[in-house]
Amino acid sequence: MNLYFETIQQGMVNGDAEIVKTSTELALSEGISADMIISQALLPKMEEIGREFRSGNIFIPDVLMSSRAMHASLYVLKPLIIESQVIKKKGRIIIGTVAGDLHDIGKNLVSMSLQGDGYEVIDLGIDVPASAFLAAIERYKPDVMAMSALLTTTIGEFKNVIKVINDEGKREQIKIVIGGGPVSMDYMDEVGADGYGKDVFEAIASVNQLLGNKEGYFNVQ
Numbered sequence: 606m607n608l609y610f611e612t613i614q615q616g617m618v619n620g621d622a623e624i625v626k627t628s629t630e631l632a633l634s635e636g637i638s639a640d641m642i643i644s645q646a647l648l649p650k651m652e653e654i655g656r657e658f659r660s661g662n663i664f665i666p667d668v669l670m671s672s673r674a675m676h677a678s679l680y681v682l683k684p685l686i687i688e689s690q691v692i693k694k695k696g697r698i699i700i701g702t703v704a705g706d707l708h709d710i711g712k713n714l715v716s717m718s719l720q721g722d723g724y725e726v727i728d729l730g731i732d733v734p735a736s737a738f739l740a741a742i743e744r745y746k747p748d749v750m751a752m753s754a755l756l757t758t759t760i761g762e763f764k765n766v767i768k769v770i771n772d773e774g775k776r777e778q779i780k781i782v783i784g785g786g787p788v789s790m791d792y793m794d795e796v797g798a799d800g801y802g803k804d805v806f807e808a809i810a811s812v813n814q815l816l817g818n819k820e821g822y823f824n825v826q
């Protein structure tokens with residue numbers, strides 16, 4: 606593997622944002638593209654870190670440190686990603702954590718990964734009421750609305766948001782994707798969403814599939 610990629614990935618594991626940022630800058634100065642850095646260094650390592658977290662080998666503070674280090678690289682890459690034509694081609698997504706819910710680590714990972722896969726993502730933040738999702742649909746005219754919820758007490762909010770959007774006659778304009786700890790494929794059907802993802806990879810695959818985008822780093826088709 607490319608030496609810079611190894612250093613970036615080791616920096617992510619160690620939570621060393623400075624090393625990750627510097628190595629990203631060096632890789633770019635050597636002519637390595639932002640797409641390559643994201644697809645071959647950042648996202649595969651984040652996937653591995655997610656697996657380690659799920660199997661209990663590492664813990665939340667470790668994930669947060671790695672995520673912060675990854676952000677240092679994305680900070681350098683973002684202007685290049687935004688300039689890229691790919692974004693215009695793949696589509697626009699609004700994302701937020703539903704009302705009453707303050708969990709945003711997973712939502713942020715999904716948001717970054719979708720950006721890395723070539724989508725323009727507008728992040729509405731946490732504790733987002735149905736009215737704010739609706740306003741964002743009117744303002745940004747997205748292709749996809751993505752909602753996150755981590756609590757059994759807040760996943761009911763998906764249904765509420767979808768009802769408001771339906772009542773306002775906007776449902777046909779967008780695809781709706783949901784995710785978060787207690788969410789499942791069955792729950793997606795129950796609330797009337799179009800897509801679901803249990804992690805960043807399924808999130809990307811789901812959006813790609815719904816929009817008919819066959820390309821993308823993580824298209825599992």
Ligand code: B12
Pocket residue numbers: 655665668705706707708709710711712714715751752753754755756757758782783784785786787801802803804805807808
């Ligand atoms: C960190 C954390 C917190 C932090 C949140 C910090 C932050 N900035 O997010 C703090 C301390 C604030 C917190 C608070 C609370 N928490 Co909390 N928290 C967690 C914890 C430990 C980790 C969650 C996390 O970030 N996981 C890592 C990320 C990467 O995973 P993820 O969120 O699941 O996201 C992935 C997928 O779900 C998916 N995904 C996520 N969103 C989306 C969206 C889309 C569109 C798609 C397709 C996919 C997708 O992709 C992501 C990446 O792979 C979990 C336990 C756990 N193991 O999950 C409890 C947990 C979620 N919390 C819990 C509880 C009860 C609470 C509190 C009520 C505690 C309290 N009594 O105050 C409060 C509620 C605050 C509120 N109103 O939201 C419970 C929920 C139980 C339940 N089923 O309802 C859990 C499960 C802990 C437990 N076992 O009891 N919490």
